[in-house]
Amino acid sequence: MTATVSEGAHDTSQIPAPEGSVTITVKLLRFNPEQDSEPHWESYDVPALPTDRVLNLLFNIKNYVDGTLAFRRSCAHGICGSDAMQINGINRLACKVLVKDLLGKKDTAGKPPVVTVAPIKGLPTMKDLYVDMEPFFEAYRAVKPYLIAYGNEPTRERVQSQADRERFDDTTKCILCAACTSSCPVYWADGSYFGPAAIVNAHRFIFDSRDEGSEERLDILNDAEGVWRCRTTFNCTDACPRGIQVTKAIQEVKRALLFKRV
Amino acid sequence: MTAQSETLALDKPRSPRRPAARRSNFELYSWVFMRISGLALVVLVLGHLFIMNILDGGVHRLNFAFVAGRWASPFWQFWDLAMLWLAQLHGGNGLRTIIDDYARRDSTRFWLKMLLYVSMVLILFVGTLVIFTFDPDIPAS
Structure with missing residues (x-):
């Protein structure tokens, strides 16, 4: 193995250069x-x-x-x-x-x-x-991103109207790439903030009519490291490769907390 | 070789590391307070600046008599008191968030917040005291 070459002096001649490159x-x-x-x-x-x-x-x-x-x-x-x-x-x-x-x-x-x-x-x-994604997934897991339902299992699928589905349609698109969370200045400064991605995935279940765990999740996000840390800088919305209106989702969670109504 | 002597160290990488939610609405109320006090301060501070710096003669007419005349009216007393309290609490809460963001160590965070709270209390106390106990008839000693 050769010694470390100085910056900018990498031999890239081996890379095939197709026509028009x-x-x-x-x-x-x-x-x-x-x-x-x-x-x-x-x-x-x-x-x-x-x-x-x-x-x-x-x-x-x-x-x-x-x-x-x-x-x-x-x-x-x-x-x-x-x-x-x-x-x-x-x-x-x-x-x-x-x-x-x-x-x-x-x-x-x-x-x-x-x-x-x-x-x-x-x-x-x-x-x-x-990068180490564990802090990101830790925040994701902390908002309980799965269906919470009580009572007996229904014998057929849990039905939902199109209007009810529409409410959280945008936040179902998340692919957990961390582009939003790692673009958030609050997250850079304070890693214990849940971050946009976790809130988006909480939003996906909070506004789902079939889910009964909204209160639990809202409680979690009402805490010191929750949605109130968001300063609406819109970096997350700009960063999202899926075009999710992330800041809007965070604001909807804030509104749900403020008016105690989802 | 006793089983009791060895403490059971479980590797639990997937258990939540966050403390349970405190079920307190403090952050919610401080968020709402920031919005409302911000709106009120826009009116109060801009009005204050307009009266003090622009309205007839502006800053050149300010003297002891001017301040004494204003504070003779409960309206301006209330205006200044509201401005003092809202600005202190609004700014103090903003700084609290900034300290939470940028302080790296718990002890730094604690002492910065203590400094903030003590200075807030001091300024609120002195300001309120002056507004309520202001005596225009200071004997010319």
């Missing part, structure tokens, strides 16, 4: 806990097609330049929510961002366009783009 400088916030004391930026010049996704760029780097690059991805099609990361400073799924949408209007002084990729904030970075 342009060179893009991918600036990655790398961190290896066994070698580095803190994260540092490294640049890679990667050939990319305008139709490539940022995930393709990362895989080209991992497969042809540095196999130690660590990041999560499962389905790679915007469904599983594994590859949330900060792309050009904004939380996005790497599998949903196309290169052509990142290219500027024109090249600046002949230099290749730069795409910065960093891990999502507010969760401990384990390695490179790979």
Whole structure:
């Protein structure tokens, strides 16, 4: 193994450059806990097609330049929510961002366009783009994100009108990618805040007519680390790759608490 | 080798780490208070600034007699008292949230809050005292 090359001097010539590709400088916030004391930026010049996704760029780097690059991805099609990361400073799924949408209007002084990729904030970075999701899921579990119903099991399905279903339709779309929670300035400062994603998933059951645990969940979210911490900065709504109106959902939970009515 | 001597250490990574909800509406009420006091303060503070700095002559006409004349009326006494209390509680609650956000250690959080609460009580006490015990006839000693 060669010694660590200086920044920006990675040999990327092995990456296949298909016809019509342009060179893009991918600036990655790398961190290896066994070698580095803190994260540092490294640049890679990667050939990319305008139709490539940022995930393709990362895989080209991992497969042809540095196999130690660590990041999560499962389905790679915007469904599983594994590859949330900060792309050009904004939380996005790497599998949903196309290169052509990142290219500027024109090249600046002949230099290749730069795409910065960093891990999502507010969760401990384990390695490179790979963060410890446990605090995120701990908050998720704490709001009891499952159907709570008392009495005898019905013998047929639990029916619900379309209007009742409509009330929480938006929040059923959550894929738990943590893009919203890790874009929330309150969550960055105070990790014990439930965070937008947990509130969205509480909302999904609080406003479900078949569920009987609304009171429990509202009690949990009425606490010091609950919905009242939200300062409505709308970062979460901007970050959500599923287009969920996250801030609106949080406000609906606040309203339910305020007027004691769901 | 007694079984009792060994404490049972269970690894329970999935059990909730949060304390149970306190079933208190304090955060709800402080949130509502921030909205209402904020609205009231917009009127009170802008009115105060307008009277003190812009209305006939503005800041140049302010002197002891002006203040004494205003505080002779219960209306302005109430105005200033409301402004004092709402601004203190509104600002104090805002700072409390900021301390909760940014203090890293429990002891830092505790002492910053103590400092905040003590200064709030002091300012509220002195301000209220002045408004209610203000005597325009100070003997020219």
